[in-house]
Amino acid sequence: MALEHAILISLRERAGSGYELAQRFGRSMAYFWPATHQQIYRTLGRMAEQGWVSVTEVPQEGRPDKKTYAVTAAGRAELRRWSGEPAPRVTPRDDLIVKVRGAAYADIEAIVAQAQERRESSADQLERYREIERRDFPGAPGLTGQALHQWLVLRAGIRLEENEIEWCDELIDALRRDQGVKE
Amino acid sequence: MALEHAILISLRERAGSGYELAQRFGRSMAYFWPATHQQIYRTLGRMAEQGWVSVTEVPQEGRPDKKTYAVTAAGRAELRRWSGEPAPRVTPRDDLIVKVRGAAYADIEAIVAQAQERRESSADQLERYREIERRDFPGAPGLTGQALHQWLVLRAGIRLEENEIEWCDELIDALRRDQGVKE
DNA sequence: CTATACATGTAACTAGTTACATGATTTA
DNA sequence: TAAATCATGTAACTAGTTACATGTATAG
Structure with a gap:
C-alpha cells in the first residue's frame, strides 16, 4: 500500500x-x-x-x-x-473513456462538451505545473538528488496533462466530424 | 459508477x-x-x-x-x-511515482530496474494495441459510428503506453546520470 | 460576527480484490 | 487423467470517500 x-x-x-x-x-x-x-x-x-x-x-x-x-x-x-519490490501496474479507470465507448447510446454533443471541459481543466493543471517547474526547478533537467526526483514526478504530471489535452482534441475533432457526416 | x-x-x-x-x-x-x-x-x-x-x-x-x-x-x-452528466477526473495512483518521489531513501538501481520493467511491459502492450488497430480498424482515422468510438478508446490506450515509455526513458536516463555524477 | 486555521477523531458507505466452493462437460 | 470451459455464487478483506462531531484561537 x-x-x-x-x-x-x-x-x-x-x-x-x-x-x-x-x-x-x-x-x-x-x-x-x-x-x-x-x-x-x-x-x-x-x-x-x-x-x-x-x-x-x-x-x-x-x-x-x-x-x-x-x-x-x-x-x-x-x-x-x-x-x-516490483511496482504493480494499475489501469486508470476513467468514466469519460467508458462514455466514448458507449457514445452510440448517448448524446454525442454532451460527450463532446465533457471532452472540452476535460481539455480545459487539463490545460489549467498543465499551466500550474509549468509554473511550479519554472519557480522550483529552474535548473532542470540538470538537477541532482531530491530536486531531480521531485522534478521527475512533476514531469509525469506534465506529460499526463499534455497527453490528456491531445487526446481530447482528437476526440472532439473526430466526434464532430462524424456528426457532420451523419447529417 | x-x-x-x-x-x-x-x-x-x-x-x-x-x-x-x-x-x-x-x-x-x-x-x-x-x-x-x-x-x-x-x-x-x-x-x-x-x-x-x-x-x-x-x-x-x-x-x-x-x-x-x-x-x-x-x-x-x-x-x-x-x-x-459531468465526467469526474480521477488521479491515477501509481506506486512507481511514489517510489521516485522517495528515491533518496531507496536503492536507486532497484527503482531503475522497475522503470525498465515498466517500459518493457508498456512496449508489449503498445505492440498489442497497434496490432488490434491494424487488424480491426484499417480505415482509421476515417471511421464512423461505433467503429470510430472503439478506435478512439484504443487511441487513449496507445497514447497512455507511448507516454509511459517516454517517461520511463526520461526517468532511467536521469537517475543513471545522477548516479554517475555522485560517484 | 464570520470564516479560517488548528487538531483529532467516529461511523457508514462504496468499489474493488482475493480466496473458496460446487459440479458437469469437453479437450488435450 | 488432468486441465480448461461453462456457470454461479458466498465471504472476507482492503482502500478510499463522505458525512458528522467537537472546540479554541485568530484574522478579516
Whole structure:
C-alpha cells in the first residue's frame, strides 16, 4: 500500500502531526496520491501499531493536544524494502473513456462538451505545473538528488496533462466530424 | 459508477449471461475498466433490482442454469442520463511515482530496474494495441459510428503506453546520470 | 460576527480484490 | 487423467470517500 509509504517519505523529510501531514499532502503528494485527513489519521494509527513510526503526544493550550510522528528504524527499513519490490501496474479507470465507448447510446454533443471541459481543466493543471517547474526547478533537467526526483514526478504530471489535452482534441475533432457526416 | 454503465453498454451490444459478460469484459472493456466475475455478478444483481436489466432464467442440462440479462427501457434511459452528466477526473495512483518521489531513501538501481520493467511491459502492450488497430480498424482515422468510438478508446490506450515509455526513458536516463555524477 | 486555521477523531458507505466452493462437460 | 470451459455464487478483506462531531484561537 503506497499511502503508508508516501507518509513514510513525507515524515522522513520532516516529522510532524497528522494534521501537518494532511496539509503537506494537499500541497505535494496529492497530485499523484491524494488522501483525506481521515485516511491519514487512520493510516498513521496502523503504522504506529506496526512500529514504523513513533508517536509523541505534545500537550497544547487552547487547542487539542497534538501527536507528533517520526519514522523509526523499522519504518526506514520498510520503506527501503517496499521501494525495491516490483511496482504493480494499475489501469486508470476513467468514466469519460467508458462514455466514448458507449457514445452510440448517448448524446454525442454532451460527450463532446465533457471532452472540452476535460481539455480545459487539463490545460489549467498543465499551466500550474509549468509554473511550479519554472519557480522550483529552474535548473532542470540538470538537477541532482531530491530536486531531480521531485522534478521527475512533476514531469509525469506534465506529460499526463499534455497527453490528456491531445487526446481530447482528437476526440472532439473526430466526434464532430462524424456528426457532420451523419447529417 | 461506471461499471454499471459499462455493463449496460456491453448488454446493449448483445444481451447475455454474467459469465458471457465476464468473458467479453476480459477481451475489451478490461483494457480501460477491468472487472472480475464476482464484481460483474454482484453488479448485475443490483442492476436487476433497480430495473435496469431484465433477467431470464435459461434451464440447461449438465450445467448450472444460466441467467440471461437484457437492458430494459429504464436501463437505456439511465445510460443516456449518465453519459450526459459531468465526467469526474480521477488521479491515477501509481506506486512507481511514489517510489521516485522517495528515491533518496531507496536503492536507486532497484527503482531503475522497475522503470525498465515498466517500459518493457508498456512496449508489449503498445505492440498489442497497434496490432488490434491494424487488424480491426484499417480505415482509421476515417471511421464512423461505433467503429470510430472503439478506435478512439484504443487511441487513449496507445497514447497512455507511448507516454509511459517516454517517461520511463526520461526517468532511467536521469537517475543513471545522477548516479554517475555522485560517484 | 464570520470564516479560517488548528487538531483529532467516529461511523457508514462504496468499489474493488482475493480466496473458496460446487459440479458437469469437453479437450488435450 | 488432468486441465480448461461453462456457470454461479458466498465471504472476507482492503482502500478510499463522505458525512458528522467537537472546540479554541485568530484574522478579516
